[in-house]
Amino acid sequence: MNAIAASQLPLFGTETPGCVAEDASSWCAQVWRVTHNEWLAASAGWLVAKPLKILLILAVAFLVRTAARRLIDRVTNGDGKVPTILKPLKERAPGLGNLVSERRQQRAKTIGSVLKSVVTFIVYGLAFVLALGELGLNLGPIIASAGIVGVALGFGAQNLVKDFLSGIFMMLEDQYGVGDVVDVGEASGTIEAVGLRVTTLRDVNGTVWYVRNGEILRVGNSSQGFAVAVVDIPVGYSADVSQVTEILDRVGAEVTGEEPASHDVIEKPEVLGVEKVTPESVTIRMTVKVRPGRQWAVQRALRARAMAELEAADVDPPMGRLFPRPTV
Numbered sequence: 001m002n003a004i005a006a007s008q009l010p011l012f013g014t015e016t017p018g019c020v021a022e023d024a025s026s027w028c029a030q031v032w033r034v035t036h037n038e039w040l041a042a043s044a045g046w047l048v049a050k051p052l053k054i055l056l057i058l059a060v061a062f063l064v065r066t067a068a069r070r071l072i073d074r075v076t077n078g079d080g081k082v083p084t085i086l087k088p089l090k091e092r093a094p095g096l097g098n099l100v101s102e103r104r105q106q107r108a109k110t111i112g113s114v115l116k117s118v119v120t121f122i123v124y125g126l127a128f129v130l131a132l133g134e135l136g137l138n139l140g141p142i143i144a145s146a147g148i149v150g151v152a153l154g155f156g157a158q159n160l161v162k163d164f165l166s167g168i169f170m171m172l173e174d175q176y177g178v179g180d181v182v183d184v185g186e187a188s189g190t191i192e193a194v195g196l197r198v199t200t201l202r203d204v205n206g207t208v209w210y211v212r213n214g215e216i217l218r219v220g221n222s223s224q225g226f227a228v229a230v231v232d233i234p235v236g237y238s239a240d241v242s243q244v245t246e247i248l249d250r251v252g253a254e255v256t257g258e259e260p261a262s263h264d265v266i267e268k269p270e271v272l273g274v275e276k277v278t279p280e281s282v283t284i285r286m287t288v289k290v291r292p293g294r295q296w297a298v299q300r301a302l303r304a305r306a307m308a309e310l311e312a313a314d315v316d317p318p319m320g321r322l323f324p325r326p327t328v
Helices: 003-007 018-022 027-035 038-042 044-076 098-134 139-156 158-173 241-256 295-312
Strands: 181-183 188-194 198-202 208-212 227-236 270-277 281-290
Touching (some): 044 098, 098 139, 098 158, 158 188, 158 198, 227 241, 227 295, 241 270, 241 295, 281 295
Antiparallel strands (some): 181 188, 188 198, 227 281, 270 281
């Protein structure tokens, strides 16, 4: 066979594919024009078109996720003011000075973290489903299997899910925040950190407690709105109640009018009168409305001054005197 005869034989893979005749603008036709390879042209959909579509889907998903996360960062960053995301939500921030800003910042940061996770899951989840659809896979069994796995994980990690859901609602409802003094049943103290799963608080002894949000059934918050300083003064059974009431009225006016208690008091003190009577003593109660979290400091100041004034006025203490007063 001479060279001229050999050159007239058809080469393998050089026959024009049918897809070129059907659509001259298809990927098959474009690959055929470049390579003149029948197999590459016939496989252009798998080798070129589908990978490009999948890359486009992933690129769009990445851009959407990035834009959404930047928007969330923008609405959760208050720059010293109330973050935009917190304005529609109810806020019970106490008058705790600089802790108010820290409380708002942590609340907005936690809510923003939840939103970022939700956006990432939804965007990438949709991108994954669309990519599988481009590959021609039947999504029905995959979605059904994912649902079964999700239910199984939900039952297996129900305590974890419960903690996260409780933490989200606590954040949205602003039940408590950094700096609040709370009683959560098993522990009580000052809140140091509020997370989606665990709340951290420190009691009066300095012990740090980590309480799972899902285990908190009730919350007693002493740092919202206002507080009431309650001072119970026990005196001897033979003491003159009218005299004691006058002394407590005077002590309340003096203490709440001086520094530093004057900054904490919202309303003037009120002596309610006899609270309890026992064979050993009579208890006189005095109350005063103060700023949240300042009731204990005001109570200590009032109690110390009241005991000193009652002693100076020779009012008998409970159970009488251990030693009689010296006579002059």
